[in-house]
Amino acid sequence: MIQFVLSLFIYLKFNSSAFAAGINKESQYQLLEKLPWIRLNLGNIGNLEIDYFLGIDGLSMPFLILSALVTFVATLASWEIKTKLKAYFSLFLLLNTAVIGVFCALDFFLFYIFYELMLLPLYFLIGMWGGIRREYAAIKFFLYTLFGSVFMLLVIIGLYFSVINPATGNHTFNMILMMDPANYADGSIFSAIAAKNLFGISARLLAFIVLFVAFAIKVPIVPLHTWLPDAHVEAPTPVSIILAGLLLKVGGYGIIRVCYSIFPDSAMLSAWWIGLIGVISIIYGALNALAQTDLKRLIAYSSISHMGFVLLGIASSTTEGVSGAMLQMISHGGLSAMLFFLVGMIYERVKDREIANFSGLAEIMPQFTAFVIIAFFASLGLPGFSAFMAEAFTLIGAFTSEQVNGLIPRWMSVVAAIGILLSAAYFLWTLQRMFFGQPRLKGAADWLSKLSDVNAREKLALIPLVALALALGIFPSLLFDKMNASVLAFVQLISG
Amino acid sequence: MMNEYLHLISSSINDTIASLRYFQSEATLVLGFLLVVLSDLFLSKRFSQLSFGLTIGVVLIVMVQSFAFLNVENIPLFGGMVIMDHLSILFKILFCLVSLLFVLFIRYNRSLLLHEKGTGDLYAILLAVHLGMNLMAMSANLLMVFMALEMVSLGSYLMVGYISHDQKQSEASMKYALFGAVCSAIMLYGISLLYGFTGSLYLNDPTFISGLNNIPPMALGVSLTMVLVGVAFKLSVVPLHFWTPDVYEGAPTPVTAFLSTAPKLAGFALLIKFIVLINALDHTFLDIKLIVASIAIASMVLGNFAAIWQNNIKRMLAYSSIGHTGFMFMALFVAPGQGYTALIFYMFIYVIMNMAAFLIVDEIEEQTGKQNLEDYRGLGRQFSVLMVCFVFVLVSLTGLPPTVGFTAKFLVFSTALDAYNSSGSLIILVMIILGAISTLVSLFYYFKIPLNAYLKESISSDVRIANTAKAYLSMFLAFLLLLLLVFPSLIQQFL
Numbered sequence: 002m003i004q005f006v007l008s009l010f011i012y013l014k015f016n017s018s019a020f021a022a023g024i025n026k027e028s029q030y031q032l033l034e035k036l037p038w039i040r041l042n043l044g045n046i047g048n049l050e051i052d053y054f055l056g057i058d059g060l061s062m063p064f065l066i067l068s069a070l071v072t073f074v075a076t077l078a079s080w081e082i083k084t085k086l087k088a089y090f091s092l093f094l095l096l097n098t099a100v101i102g103v104f105c106a107l108d109f110f111l112f113y114i115f116y117e118l119m120l121l122p123l124y125f126l127i128g129m130w131g132g133i134r135r136e137y138a139a140i141k142f143f144l145y146t147l148f149g150s151v152f153m154l155l156v157i158i159g160l161y162f163s164v165i166n167p168a169t170g171n172h173t174f175n176m177i178l179m180m181d182p183a184n185y186a187d188g189s190i191f192s193a194i195a196a197k198n199l200f201g202i203s204a205r206l207l208a209f210i211v212l213f214v215a216f217a218i219k220v221p222i223v224p225l226h227t228w229l230p231d232a233h234v235e236a237p238t239p240v241s242i243i244l245a246g247l248l249l250k251v252g253g254y255g256i257i258r259v260c261y262s263i264f265p266d267s268a269m270l271s272a273w274w275i276g277l278i279g280v281i282s283i284i285y286g287a288l289n290a291l292a293q294t295d296l297k298r299l300i301a302y303s304s305i306s307h308m309g310f311v312l313l314g315i316a317s318s319t320t321e322g323v324s325g326a327m328l329q330m331i332s333h334g335g336l337s338a339m340l341f342f343l344v345g346m347i348y349e350r351v352k353d354r355e356i357a358n359f360s361g362l363a364e365i366m367p368q369f370t371a372f373v374i375i376a377f378f379a380s381l382g383l384p385g386f387s388a389f390m391a392e393a394f395t396l397i398g399a400f401t402s403e404q405v406n407g408l409i410p411r412w413m414s415v416v417a418a419i420g421i422l423l424s425a426a427y428f429l430w431t432l433q434r435m436f437f438g439q440p441r442l443k444g445a446a447d448w449l450s451k452l453s454d455v456n457a458r459e460k461l462a463l464i465p466l467v468a469l470a471l472a473l474g475i476f477p478s479l480l481f482d483k484m485n486a487s488v489l490a491f492v493q494l495i496s497g
Numbered sequence: 498m499m500n501e502y503l504h505l506i507s508s509s510i511n512d513t514i515a516s517l518r519y520f521q522s523e524a525t526l527v528l529g530f531l532l533v534v535l536s537d538l539f540l541s542k543r544f545s546q547l548s549f550g551l552t553i554g555v556v557l558i559v560m561v562q563s564f565a566f567l568n569v570e571n572i573p574l575f576g577g578m579v580i581m582d583h584l585s586i587l588f589k590i591l592f593c594l595v596s597l598l599f600v601l602f603i604r605y606n607r608s609l610l611l612h613e614k615g616t617g618d619l620y621a622i623l624l625a626v627h628l629g630m631n632l633m634a635m636s637a638n639l640l641m642v643f644m645a646l647e648m649v650s651l652g653s654y655l656m657v658g659y660i661s662h663d664q665k666q667s668e669a670s671m672k673y674a675l676f677g678a679v680c681s682a683i684m685l686y687g688i689s690l691l692y693g694f695t696g697s698l699y700l701n702d703p704t705f706i707s708g709l710n711n712i713p714p715m716a717l718g719v720s721l722t723m724v725l726v727g728v729a730f731k732l733s734v735v736p737l738h739f740w741t742p743d744v745y746e747g748a749p750t751p752v753t754a755f756l757s758t759a760p761k762l763a764g765f766a767l768l769i770k771f772i773v774l775i776n777a778l779d780h781t782f783l784d785i786k787l788i789v790a791s792i793a794i795a796s797m798v799l800g801n802f803a804a805i806w807q808n809n810i811k812r813m814l815a816y817s818s819i820g821h822t823g824f825m826f827m828a829l830f831v832a833p834g835q836g837y838t839a840l841i842f843y844m845f846i847y848v849i850m851n852m853a854a855f856l857i858v859d860e861i862e863e864q865t866g867k868q869n870l871e872d873y874r875g876l877g878r879q880f881s882v883l884m885v886c887f888v889f890v891l892v893s894l895t896g897l898p899p900t901v902g903f904t905a906k907f908l909v910f911s912t913a914l915d916a917y918n919s920s921g922s923l924i925i926l927v928m929i930i931l932g933a934i935s936t937l938v939s940l941f942y943y944f945k946i947p948l949n950a951y952l953k954e955s956i957s958s959d960v961r962i963a964n965t966a967k968a969y970l971s972m973f974l975a976f977l978l979l980l981l982l983v984f985p986s987l988i989q990q991f992l
């Protein structure tokens with residue numbers, strides 16, 4: 002709660018002028034905090050330079066607000082957790098710290114520590130308070146993510162040995178310095194000029210792919226997505242909210258902040274593939290969602306589909322596309338939190354969420370149905386809601402990409418548009434099956450008495466999310482104004 | 498005849514007397530050993546904890562004495578039999594740390610305390626082994642190497658069989674002794690071959706090195722390999738690892754904790770000497786990089802994969818220690834002109850986390866009699882704080898943030914990557930990548946413990962078990978693992 006207020010304060014204080022573009026100039030970051038942390042003399046490779054270096058720019062600021070909001074909602078959803086409260090909330094807060102840390106860290110070492118720190122509390126949160134197959138889901142999630150990040154560590158070390166801090170002459174983990182090709186040591190492994198090869202592929206491209214895979218597992222992209230439905234379905238409601246609302250965004254944020262900013266040249270080379278992966282994720286996620294019988298699984302697959310737009314937007318590398326991807330992440334953060342919260346409400350009441358077991362809920366729980374309708378329509382991209390603006394911008398970006406920089410062919414945006422159609426299909430179909438028609442429940446009268454309508458606590462959680470979706474849908478400039486300078490600087494960095 | 502050498506006597510006596518000044522810590526160990534033996538014989542009835550107190554005192558004094566010489570540069574002692582340098586002092590401090598934890602471990606281990614033999618002898622053996630390890634770290638003469646190694650081995654055999662009362666434990670100690678004796682014999686044979694070829698036993702003697710350069714590569718390879726077999730036995734790396742799981746399972750837990758740390762570290766101290774020696778040779782025939790890298794790869798892969806299938810926790814930790822040894826081999830690759838900073842740092846952390854892991858396993862075994870993974874179900878409730886500490890220790894063993902295990906792993910990776918950068922040999926890169934994969938594998942089995950302790954339904958009672966002194970000790974160690982992540986300079990300032 003306190004955090005939420007604080008984040009609003011940050012938003013208001015945030016300077017949106019062009020001087021505050023951030024990205025690759027340290028002086029343009031705001032709320033900087035830099036403390037030397039580990040200084041180890043390593044003989045002739047110089048001093049180990051690791052800083053406690055935090056700062057935010059237009060790309061990370063929206064995520065901080067989103068984190069605060071989603072955490073707030075998740076806390077309200079935690080009301081239903083009844084066992085081992087002390088352990089639960091300490092893990093929960095640890096997770097929160099790690100997420101905020103990832104969004105703020107500007108030292109790659111620190112970034113990695115926060116990134117890994119997210120895993121542990123999540124493992125226990127899913128494993129201890131989750132559903133029936135929770136052990137399997139928890140370890141699967143952990144192994145998947147660790148698989149990506151162990152290799153990321155190797156790349157980080159490689160980068161460290163390639164980059165020299167011009168001010169001190171030492172190697173450095175400073176991400177901002179890594180973005181400037183001039184700081185790479187001559188002949189070092191990731192130097193753009195030296196163009197070294199590893200296993201027959203350019204070292205920079207290989208490093209880009211490794212980093213991309215690490216973050217893409219988080220996003221998740223289609224061939225690497227199988228942990229997500231399991232983790233979501235088995236996790237307790239508040240953890241699903243955090244998982245969908247924040248952790249998927251860590252992946253997207255990582256791709257923008259790390260992969261693209263540090264390896265822009267390789268990013269340009271692989272843009273076509275990334276766009277393709279995005280499109281496949283959109284279509285594949287949507288088709289899978291159509292086939293689900295469990296409401297929570299359906300929403301999990303819809304997340305995969307929606308995150309595909311983020312990839313497509315980033316791959317287009319146009320201002321519209323990147324802005325759209327950012328907006329999509331924020332909007333999806335709010336909406337998926339809302340959707341999982343709604344599913345959690347039903348599940349809490351009757352311990353069941355099979356779509357086929359419900360029918361005609363509109364008559365039993367009218368207010369609940371109203372919220373569901375808002376959430377569904379917002380997610381499927383009805384104009385007036387944030388997802389529409391986000392998807393529209395992404396598609397515009399992807400569409401114009403062919404003539405602006407020739408990275409993404411037009412057909413990709415056309416196919417992605419079909420994804421929107423599919424998402425309309427599964428959301429509306431679910432709506433029809435569960436909420437309209439004759440009231441018919443599997444548990445009959447027993448369930449009927451349990452299915453009470455939305456209570457005050459739940460309204461308190463849902464209304465801010467609805468407000469966010471509407472606000473960003475009607476005035477996307479609330480967000481665009483704040484991050485535009487950063488997005489422009491980012492696009493310039495990667496294409497220039 | 499005698500008169501020819503008479504003038505040498507005075508100079509060698511002078512040299513010996515001058516050397517004694519630097520030999521304080523070893524002298525303390527010898528004195529301490531005698532004191533502990535005597536006090537255990539005559540005073541143990543009246544003051545039951547006297548030998549414990551004495552041993553702790555001796556180890557602490559040795560630690561202080563070692564610190565006093567922290568920054569020495571190569572000082573040859575006793576006519577070059579031993580050489581004292583910064584690296585060996587670091588090793589000596591490490592040994593003190595292990596011994597200290599081991600003594601505390603023995604003090605609070607019930608099965609050892611209640612045994613009719615008492616623990617007095619064990620303390621005495623420990624001091625003797627400690628002396629052997631100190632000499633191992635400093636020795637510069639093949640004879641000295643062998644003597645020190647044997648001193649450590651004999652003590653270890655005794656420790657393993659200390660309370661053998663059932664077949665399993667007798668088997669463990671027998672296996673260890675037999676295996677060790679064979680390896681020592683092979684090593685001795687190798688040493689005699691080297692002496693025959695060169696006529697010298699001093700490792701840094703120019704005649705020794707030039708002699709080695711002059712013998713046929715095949716003969717050199719065979720004899721050096723034989724010598725290294727003895728070292729590899731102590732390190733328990735693949736392919737000389739067969740004894741490890743059985744011995745670790747059969748030995749008393751404190752002894753297992755000790756064996757999986759201290760002799761290993763001493764083995765590394767020796768190995769570094771031999772690597773320096775081999776690097777000084779002109780032979781292109783013996784590619785030490787290739788050998789070390791293949792041993793590292795084999796140990797990491799075998800240790801970590803075999804650990805997956807273990808059900809007994811001690812066995813699992815035994816295999817994981819093979820994996821860790823393989824990982825430490827990675828830190829032996831240093832770009833020319835650099836110290837073994839990463840290796841020593843990793844060892845410090847390894848000592849802390851390994852000791853903590855065994856302390857906790859032992860505590861659980863004593864309180865509940867549970868040794869197997871499945872029995873750990875629901876223990877998260879019975880040992881609330883202890884289990885949380887165990888999780889931190891395991892996270893650190895895996896090498897993940899937020900523990901210092903990550904920093905250590907990171908330093909090793911960066912050293913190896915730097916070595917790759919400067920040499921460009923493919924085998925190092927393969928080794929690094931396999932190291933990363935084995936980290937992933939290790940997560941899989943380490944996390945079976947919290948999986949069982951927290952995630953599975955409890956089959957035992959939910960009665961909480963009060964913490965004992967041993968539990969507090971392991972909590973302190975787990976806390977250290979977190980603290981050192983934030984302040985690694987606490988260790989680094991000495992390196």
